Amino acid sequence: MTIETIVRPLSERPTFQAAQQQRRDNELQFEVTANVLDLPTGSYRAEADAVHVFATDIDxxxxxxxxxxxxxxxxDTGYGVTVxxxxxxxxxxPGVVGCRVLVSVPLVSGEPVMQEIRDVVMELQFAVAIGADERKWMRFRAREGAVACAESYGLGVDYVREVLVDAS
Incomplete structure (x- = not known):
């Protein structure tokens, strides 16, 4: 594992106040979403780039x-736990896109998970794998089918291409 240090000029760095304001905005967007849609919040931490939700229940x-x-x-963490x-x-x-929300749940590796959740993971992996090899696109009838499947789970074409580059 390599750690890369990026040094940016002070003019490109967000100020402390700007980062704190973004964190507060993200926290507000998250809380409003959770309250209006009656979603569980688990234990969460708002950051300037996203809100991280940590839960122990897959529900x-x-x-x-x-x-x-x-x-x-x-x-897979390698210690018998899968996150x-x-x-x-x-x-x-509807139509409003707020801050990024990452909901993480650690489970014992091999523990049963709802089929609906497994399907999302499998379809995404299938779409990315199909897109990675042009010879397999025919299974989706076209590359557009693989991309459409990935997009249905919130991934844009740019993300799929990014993943495909990393996968090859």
Whole structure:
């Protein structure tokens, strides 16, 4: 694992006050979304770039997935624990896109997970895998089908291309 240090000129760095204001804005967007849509909040931490929700119950992730859609990723920690993370956005009104919301739930590896959540992970992996190999696009009838599937889970074309570059 390598750590890369990026040094930016002071003129490009957000001021402390600007970062704190963005954090407060994100927290407000998150709280309004959770209250209006009656979503569980678990334990959360608002940052300038996103709101991180930490829960011990997969039902918290399922509730956010049902209401807000998004895509789910998994990460095996190597210690018998898999972290499931929903990548979505705040915003209680239709068409309103708020800050990024990351809902994470650690589960014992191999623990049963609702099929609806597993389907989101599998369809996303399938769409990305299909897009990574032009010979497999025919299974989706066209690359556009793979991209449409990924987009239905909140991933744009640019993200899919980014993932495909990393996957190859």
């Amino acid at each position: 918290v992730l399922a509730a956010w997935l049902y209401e807000k859609r998004g895509h789910v990723t998994t990460h 499931w993370t929903l990548h979505t956005t705040a915003g209680a009104d």
